[in-house]
Amino acid sequence: MSRYSAESAAARPFRIAGQVAVVGALVLGTTAFVATTKTVTLSIDGKASTVQTFAGTVDQVVRGADVAIKPADLVQPALGDAVGNGSVITVNRSKEVTVKLDGAQRTVQTTVPTVDALVRQLGVASNSVVSLAGSTTLEPEGSVVDITTPKDVTVLVDGQSVTRTTAAETVGDLLGELGLTLGANDHVSLAANAPVVTGLVLKVTRVDTGKADTVTEPIPFSTDKTDAPDLPVGQTKVVQPGVAGSLVKTYQVVTVDGREAGRTLVSQNVTVQPVAQKILVGTKQPAPSSTTGGNTGAAAPAVMNEAMWDKIAQCESSGNWSANTGNGYYGGLQFDVSSWMANGGGQYAPNASLASKAQQIAVANTYYAKAGLRPWGCAWAASS
Numbered sequence: 001m002s003r004y005s006a007e008s009a010a011a012r013p014f015r016i017a018g019q020v021a022v023v024g025a026l027v028l029g030t031t032a033f034v035a036t037t038k039t040v041t042l043s044i045d046g047k048a049s050t051v052q053t054f055a056g057t058v059d060q061v062v063r064g065a066d067v068a069i070k071p072a073d074l075v076q077p078a079l080g081d082a083v084g085n086g087s088v089i090t091v092n093r094s095k096e097v098t099v100k101l102d103g104a105q106r107t108v109q110t111t112v113p114t115v116d117a118l119v120r121q122l123g124v125a126s127n128s129v130v131s132l133a134g135s136t137t138l139e140p141e142g143s144v145v146d147i148t149t150p151k152d153v154t155v156l157v158d159g160q161s162v163t164r165t166t167a168a169e170t171v172g173d174l175l176g177e178l179g180l181t182l183g184a185n186d187h188v189s190l191a192a193n194a195p196v197v198t199g200l201v202l203k204v205t206r207v208d209t210g211k212a213d214t215v216t217e218p219i220p221f222s223t224d225k226t227d228a229p230d231l232p233v234g235q236t237k238v239v240q241p242g243v244a245g246s247l248v249k250t251y252q253v254v255t256v257d258g259r260e261a262g263r264t265l266v267s268q269n270v271t272v273q274p275v276a277q278k279i280l281v282g283t284k285q286p287a288p289s290s291t292t293g294g295n296t297g298a299a300a301p302a303v304m305n306e307a308m309w310d311k312i313a314q315c316e317s318s319g320n321w322s323a324n325t326g327n328g329y330y331g332g333l334q335f336d337v338s339s340w341m342a343n344g345g346g347q348y349a350p351n352a353s354l355a356s357k358a359q360q361i362a363v364a365n366t367y368y369a370k371a372g373l374r375p376w377g378c379a380w381a382a383s384s
Contacts (some may be wrong), residue, residue: 037330045137046113051123057082069096082252095138100146101171103195112307113137115145125149151196155180157204159257168196175204185209187265211253213263219245221274223231227326230280233351234337242277245270283326298347300358305368308382309361310335315378321360324353331360339375343367 040051040061053063054191059079062069069075083089084312092111093258097118099108112118116134119126124147131146150167168174172192175182182188185207190200221242230235248271251263310319313332317323321332329353335345340352343366348359355363373379 011183038083038087040083040086043088043090047093047137053083055083055154058087061087061089062091067091072109072111093140095140095143097138098144100144102147102149102197110138118145119147122147127167129169143364148196151198151200153196153200153202155202155204159358160204163242166196170195171202174202180204183207198326204320206255209252210257211255212266213251213253215249217247217249217253219247219270219274221271222276224276225281226278227283228280229283232282232284233282234341235282237280237282238277239280240276240278243275245274246272252296281328298359300348300356300362303358303361304365306361309364311381312373312376312378312383315381316376321357322353324351330359333360333364333376335363339367343370 011253016133017268036054037055038055040053040055041164042049042051042061042065044067051061051065053061053064055064057079058075058077058081061083062075069079069091070093074090074092074094076090077083077087088342094109094111097110097119098109099122100267101124103121108122110118110120110121112121114134115130115132115136115138116366118138119128119130119134131144145168147168148169150165152163152165153174155162155164155174155178162178164178166174166177168177171188171190171194174196175188175192182204183206187205187207189203189205210216221244223242228237236254247268249268250381253260254264309332313319313321315331319332323332323334324330330340334353335352337351340346340363343363343365345352345355345359348363349355352360352363367375373382
């Protein structure tokens with residue numbers, strides 16, 4: 001063996017020792033690296049991620065994750081707090097949310113992450129209707145949340161009063177929620193876009209214009225009178241009985257909540273024509289008696305109220321006590337035959353035109369005692 005070889009063998013223990021020292025240093029350095037690295041959970045607005053970091057404080061971790069913190073943001077733990085392996089850091093950034101609560105709009109500053117958390121923060125009823133799903137994440141800007149709280153309302157419809165708690169936003173929504181179908185002519189006391197408020201009373205009026213009603217009405221018959229010279233004066237004879245006709249009318253009926261409110265005639269049709277009644281009216285004068293003018297000659301009582309009857313006769317017949325114009329009324333006071341006979345005129349003559357003035361006044365006084373001056377159309381003349 002050469003001297004060089006011998007020296008190398010002698011130096012070998014020292015080289016091994018040096019290598020061991022280097023390896024040891026590397027091991028110690030790796031151990032120190034592992035010992036200072038931390039695993040931290042970082043949650044930003046409800047979204048969590050795992051971060052490997054050398055940072056010693058919350059602020060350093062957040063900055064290292066490129067998260068900009070504003071004064072209004074909520075950070076837990078505090079920015080200056082130390083972090084260790086397994087720490088959980090929660091950052092809820094401040095958000096400006098437009099909230100429409102029962103139609104009233106305002107801007108809310110909040111750090112909660114979701115719509116559901118915002119609703120709880122506002123303290124509104126849990127059964128409110130919200131325009132966004134509860135799990136929706138709120139954006140730092142631009143989020144709009146429409147909230148309608150439940151309200152007690154009363155709806156009057158179809159003869160019933162329905163009271164319920166509803167979160168419907170408008171009257172139209174409420175009607176849809178109740179399943180009410182409106183007819184073309186139905187009336188609602190408020191417009192469909194009117195807001196629903198607590199204590200609301202809504203009236204739905206059912207209007208039906210499509211009903212028809214058919215009614216049959218009689219048509220009165222007319223009466224035709226013909227003078228009959230072979231019948232005595234005061235007698236009549238029906239030669240053709242009258243028959244009423246029939247008229248069918250059709251109406252369009254308007255009902256309001258089931259009750260008729262009006263009707264309009266749509267059509268009418270004569271189904272049976274009326275038949276006129278024909279009557280013969282006697283005009284044959286009785287044969288004159290032995291006394292002038294057919295008078296029986298019976299004596300009349302003393303004349304009473306002569307001045308009053310003269311005034312009435314002047315109006316009724318122009319003072320002609322023998323008037324007989326063929327209109328069925330006779331004498332100065334224009335008696336018809338039935339009234340003349342009913343009040344004792346038959347003892348004097350068949351009709352008043354054949355009786356004397358005194359006899360006519362006697363019959364008139366008898367009638368006057370029963371009915372006053374009402375039977376005479378010219379009664380007013382008595383006081384003139």
